[in-house]
Amino acid sequence: MEAVLDADNISIVFGGLRAVSDFNFSIREGELVGLIGPNGAGKTTVFNMLSGVYSPTSGEINFMGRDGRETRLNGLAPYQITKLGIARTFQNIRLYKQLSVLDNVRIAHHQNVKYNSLDAILRTKRFYTEETKIEAEARELLAIFGIDDKRAELASNLPYGQQRKLEIVRALATNPSLLLLDEPAAGMNPQETNALMDLIAFIRKKFNLTILLIEHDMSLVMGICERIVVLDYGKIISEGVPDVVRKDPLVIKAYLGQEAIESA
Amino acid sequence: MTTKLRNFIILAGLSVIALVAVSLLIYVGVIDEYTAQILTLAGVNVIVALSLNLITGFTGQLALGHAGFMAIGAYAAAICVMHFHLPLFASLILGAFVTAIFGFFIGFPTLKLSGDYLAIVTLGFGEIIRVIMVNLKDLTGGAAGLKGIPSFTKDLTLQPTLSFTWVIAAMILVIVVMHNLLHSSVGRAIISIREDEIAANSMGINVFYYKMLSFTLSAFIAGLGGGLYATFFGYLNPTMFNFLKSCDFVIIVVLGGMGSITGTVISGFVLTYLQEFLRIMQDYRLVIYPFILLLIMLFRPQGLMGSHEFRLTSVFGPRAKRTAGGKEGV
Numbered sequence: 216m217e218a219v220l221d222a223d224n225i226s227i228v229f230g231g232l233r234a235v236s237d238f239n240f241s242i243r244e245g246e247l248v249g250l251i252g253p254n255g256a257g258k259t260t261v262f263n264m265l266s267g268v269y270s271p272t273s274g275e276i277n278f279m280g281r282d283g284r285e286t287r288l289n290g291l292a293p294y295q296i297t298k299l300g301i302a303r304t305f306q307n308i309r310l311y312k313q314l315s316v317l318d319n320v321r322i323a324h325h326q327n328v329k330y331n332s333l334d335a336i337l338r339t340k341r342f343y344t345e346e347t348k349i350e351a352e353a354r355e356l357l358a359i360f361g362i363d364d365k366r367a368e369l370a371s372n373l374p375y376g377q378q379r380k381l382e383i384v385r386a387l388a389t390n391p392s393l394l395l396l397d398e399p400a401a402g403m404n405p406q407e408t409n410a411l412m413d414l415i416a417f418i419r420k421k422f423n424l425t426i427l428l429i430e431h432d433m434s435l436v437m438g439i440c441e442r443i444v445v446l447d448y449g450k451i452i453s454e455g456v457p458d459v460v461r462k463d464p465l466v467i468k469a470y471l472g473q474e475a476i477e478s479a
Numbered sequence: 480m481t482t483k484l485r486n487f488i489i490l491a492g493l494s495v496i497a498l499v500a501v502s503l504l505i506y507v508g509v510i511d512e513y514t515a516q517i518l519t520l521a522g523v524n525v526i527v528a529l530s531l532n533l534i535t536g537f538t539g540q541l542a543l544g545h546a547g548f549m550a551i552g553a554y555a556a557a558i559c560v561m562h563f564h565l566p567l568f569a570s571l572i573l574g575a576f577v578t579a580i581f582g583f584f585i586g587f588p589t590l591k592l593s594g595d596y597l598a599i600v601t602l603g604f605g606e607i608i609r610v611i612m613v614n615l616k617d618l619t620g621g622a623a624g625l626k627g628i629p630s631f632t633k634d635l636t637l638q639p640t641l642s643f644t645w646v647i648a649a650m651i652l653v654i655v656v657m658h659n660l661l662h663s664s665v666g667r668a669i670i671s672i673r674e675d676e677i678a679a680n681s682m683g684i685n686v687f688y689y690k691m692l693s694f695t696l697s698a699f700i701a702g703l704g705g706g707l708y709a710t711f712f713g714y715l716n717p718t719m720f721n722f723l724k725s726c727d728f729v730i731i732v733v734l735g736g737m738g739s740i741t742g743t744v745i746s747g748f749v750l751t752y753l754q755e756f757l758r759i760m761q762d763y764r765l766v767i768y769p770f771i772l773l774l775i776m777l778f779r780p781q782g783l784m785g786s787h788e789f790r791l792t793s794v795f796g797p798r799a800k801r802t803a804g805g806k807e808g809v
Contacts, residue, residue, distance in 0.1 A: 266681060297683035305681075311674035313786070321664070322671045326683035328664040332692075335663030336656050342663065343483075349664070389683050 217279065219244045219393055219425045220301075225264060225274030226449075234260045235449040238274070242393070247419060247426045249440035249457075251433075253469055257449040258429045259306055262395050265427075266303045267293040281392045298326055302391035304382040306398045306429070312371035316362060316381060319370050320353040323388035356384045359421075360414065375402045380411075387422065396428035400435050408432055412439050437461065445469065494651050498644065506640045515639040517755050518748075522646040523708045525747035526653050528731040529740065530700035534597075535729070536737035536786070537661060538693040539673030540590070541598040544605030545701050546724035550612060550717070552578040552702025553709035554619055557628045560710075562618075567631065567710065574706035575699045582698025583691070590690040593676055597694075605725050612717040624716035628709050642711045649707055650744075653700055658740055660696075669693050673738070734775060735782050742784030 218241040226236045235257040242248050250258050263269045265276060267288065276288040280300045288296055311319050328349065334342045357363040360380045365373060370381060379399055386394060399415070400408045412435055419426055430436045436443060436457070443460045445453040447469040453460050460466055505515045531545045556574030559565045565573065589600045612619045619625055631641040660666050668689050671679040680686050709715050731750055735742030753771065757764030775783075 268677070268681070292685075293677075293680040294683050294685050297681060303681055305678065309675050309678040309681075311671055311678065314670065314674060318667060322667045322679070322684070323682045325664050325668050330664070332660060332663075332665050335665055336659045338659055346663075385682065 217244060218242060219246075219279050220265065220427075221277045222261075222265070223275045223277070225271040225276060227260060227264060227269055228272045233449055235264070235271075235446075238446075238449075238451065240444060240451070242425055242427055244425055245419075245423070247415075247439060247441050248428075249436040249443045250427060250429045250446060251431070251436055251443060252446035256446040256469075258446055259397060260449075261446070262303060262397055262429065265296075266301060266395060267291050267296040278393070294326075297389050297391075300390070300392040301395065302386035302389045302393075303395040304379075304386050304397055304399060306401070308378050308382055310370040310378055310381060310385070312369065314370060315366065316357065316368050316370055316373065317350070317353055317366040319381060319385050320356060320388045321349055323385045324349045324353065327390060353388060356387055359418065360384050376407050379403065380414075383414075383418075387418065391424070393425045393427070396426065396430075398429055398431060400430060400432045403432075405434070408435055411435070415439060498647055498651065501647075502640050502644045505643055506637075512639045515643050517752055519639075519643045519646045519711055521748045521751035522643070522650045523704050523711065524727070524731060524751050525744050526646075526650050526704035526707065527701050528728045528735070528743045528747050529650075529653055529657060530697045530704065531728045532732045532735075532737065532740070532743045533657060533700070534694050534697040536732055536739070536743075537666070537673060538669050538690060540690060540694070541595060542601040542694075542697070543598050543722075543729065544601035544603075544608075544725055545697075545728045546720040546722070547601070547605030547608040548578050548582065548698045548701035549705035549708065549724070550608050550720035551581055552705025553715055553720075554612060554625070554705075555702070556706030557625055557709040557715055558618060560629055561625075561627075567629065571703060571706040571710070574709075575702040578702025578705065579695050579699035582695045585698075586691050586694040590694060591687055602722070602725075605720070605722060609717045609720055612720070619715075619717070622717065624714060625709075626714055628713050628715065630713055631710060646707050646711060649703065653703070654740060654744065657700075661740075665689070665692070670738070730772060733782055734772065736784035736786055737782060738786035739782070739784035739788055741789040742782055742787075745789075746783055 221241040222238055225238045227234050238261060250261065252258050260269065264271050265288070270290050277285055278288050278296075278299055278301060279285045286299055288299075311322065314322075328345055330339070330341045330345050354363050354366065357366055360383065362373070362377050362380060362384070365377065370378065373381060379402070383396065383399060396415075400411055403411060415426065415428075416439060418424060428436075428440070440457060442455065443453075443457055444451055445460060445463070445466050452465045452469060453463040455463075501510065501518070504510045505512075510518075527545055527549050530548070531542060534540050534542050552574040555577040556570045559570035559573050560567060585600060585604055586597075589597050613622050615621070630638050631645050632638060661669065668679070668684045669692070671682065671684060672686055672689055676686055727750075731747050732743055734750065735744070735746030754764070754768060757767055760767055
């Protein structure tokens with residue numbers, strides 16, 4: 216199978232700090248890969264480079280969209296990358312807090328809207344049919360995550376777990392082929408995490424998604440990821456199926472320190 | 480579909496009735512000329528304040544030079560009528576277009592940056608425009624100003640009525656355009672920039688494009704307001720468009736509620752009337768007016784309406800419930 220996303224030796228330098236160095240990574244279509252590592256390892260920086268928030272200092276990122284065309288992502292703005300089919304969520308939730316749940320999702324539909332400003336001002340038929348369609352689609356997505364009944368609520372009034380879900384819904388509304396989830400289970404209890412695992416598996420199948428996720432919750436990572444990449448100090452220290460990574464001494468050292476291995 | 484039609488008929492009917500009724504009252508003299516003038520001036524203020532609300536309240540980019548845009552629109556329209564003898568209607572539109580072009584060129588380098596750069600640049604721009612107006616003596620009459628700008632009609636007895644009708648009709652048009660635009664995908668894109676620029680960008684919204692769209696449209700509307708002001712007032716002078724004038728619009732927007740069209744309309748009328756009403760206090764009004772503003776800000780920091788809208792027709796289905804607070808203050 217072909218790689219959907221291919222990061223070739225990417226590095227990024229902030230002043231004197233090399234946050235990520237020589238990151239080599241590729242993900243195949245339909246794969247579900249976990250990106251783990253201790254705090255400050257550079258996981259979110261990798262996400263920021265893949266989604267266009269940062270441009271890598273060196274190296275190249277290539278992405279193959281659903282239409283089979285390959286595009287170089289270096290230097291593209293986030294909105295252009297989203298248009299190609301990469302959507303993301305944020306570690307520190309970035310919802311439009313003062314807008315309704317439904318509006319949060321409808322905004323993400325923006326790039327697929329087929330009417331222009333003039334249609335909106337004159338309220339043409341095209342405006343109404345498109346708006347009806349957008350609302351139906353948005354509500355369908357919300358229903359999958361069980362928050363359709365909260366659609367009129369302000370996003371900031373949702374409980375934390377549902378805010379995380381809403382971020383995923385919003386990302387899905389951009390109609391991506393590759394989904395980047397930054398700590399989707401942060402702040403959730405074990406039951407919620409379990410439910411989220413099922414949901415991720417479900418949407419992956421339903422929307423034919425390739426997923427890359429950052430997570431600290433090991434039960435989630437080990438439970439659903441087919442492959443895991445471990446990052447420490449901006450470098451990949453281990454890569455492979457969950458069982459192999461779990462036993463890798465380098466990974467244990469990164470998480471628990473040298474003593475943990477010696478005493479074991 | 481029927482509800483949509485019903486709402487449309489209610490709103491269109493009410494606006495026409497209100498416009499015609501008040502115009503008639505002015506015509507027969509129930510509303511005296513002085514009050515009519517205040518109402519017309521309030522209409523102009525509301526138009527410019529709405530344009531400021533578009534960029535500051537809805538897009539979240541603070542602009543402090545809207546008197547400058549108003550000046551461009553006013554002088555451009557007046558010059559079109561007086562020097563080039565264009566019809567009034569065409570001059571007003573042309574004036575607005577000229578202002579939009581200025582808005583475009585100011586926005587282009589500034590809106591690429593995020594933060595308060597727009598506030599600083601528009602502040603400087605407003606002052607520069609004023610100085611240019613003073614020095615372009617041949618075209619603008621310099622510091623002495625531009626006299627004898629033709630009004631909406633030559634008939635002196637009809638002037639107050641027609642000024643009011645034209646200005647308020649334009650105001651209603653601006654409200655409809657802004658409302659329709661903001662309650663669409665374009666408007667949601669604009670509002671999402673205010674809420675979270677990074678998230679908006681990641682959701683596929685071309686942030687720079689929509690900031691430019693909003694700012695250029697804002698300049699266009701402010702220019703239109705300026706043109707109407709010139710025609711209604713009949714006299715222009717660069718000192719009319721100083722920094723304090725820009726502040727007036729910021730006050731109207733903040734007091735009405737950032738991100739509320741109806742809030743701006745209400746506070747525009749109330750504040751314009753209040754300023755005139757306080758004239759009986761003579762110089763004390765300079766103390767009392769700020770004092771009233773202080774009180775309102777103290778007890779309603781989110782403005783009269785917050786970011787809510789006052790609706791005559793009940794709108795069905797889920798509707799964005801927005802509360803203010805937590806937005807950047809001015």
